[in-house]
Amino acid sequence: MEWILIVFGILLVAFPVVWVKQSPTQKKIANLRKIARESGLLVRRCRRPDAREDERKLTSVCYEMPCAYKELDMTFCLQRVSERGEPSAWNTWRWAGKKPNTKWTEVIHYLTTSSSKDVKALIVRPGFIGLILDEKNVSQGLTFYVEILSNSKKIVDRDLA
Known part of the structure; x- marks a missing residue:
């Protein structure tokens, strides 16, 4: 009888954990990341785009x-997550950190005007152009963002490389 109570108690504690891991939102996010990898995108955890230097949490x-x-x-x-950073020429977008030289204007203009409200930040680092998305509320299909990044890559490779 005691074993039955112990097993029942463990199941009572473990079931919600398993259920949360397989919630519809988690399945949607996992599927989104899988499609991104299959489309040739690199999916990586990163800090918030407006994070201060001492903030190290990988939340995005x-x-x-x-x-x-x-x-x-x-x-x-x-970024357009918060009011941190300097204002930019693009409405609702702010610089988090240093600004690029003017040769990046065409790429930035394309990305900021083409993207929807789901895009929270544009991150560019050597060898990569990236978008931080609000994964829980993605309204467009991922192919929309793959196309935006592909077109941006073409602009960069054509004009800057």
Whole structure:
């Protein structure tokens, strides 16, 4: 009888954990990341785009596309998560950290005007162009973002590489 109570207690505790792991939201996010990997995107955990230097938590997910241009001037972040950072020329977007030189204007303009409200930040680092998405509320299909990143890669590879 005691064993039955112990097993029942363990099941009572373990069942909600298993259920949360397989919730519809978790399944949607896992499927989104799987499609991204199959489409040639790199999916990686990253800090919030507006994070301060001392904030180290990896709370965001960045969907990145590799590109040929790998210079150090390729490190910047444009975000619309919060009011942190300097205002940019693009409405509702703010610079998190340093600004790029003007040769990036065409790419940034394309990304900021083409993306929907699901895009929380544009992150560019040597060899990669990425978007941080609000994964729980993605309204467009992932192919929409793959196309945006592919077109951005073409602009970068054509004009900058």
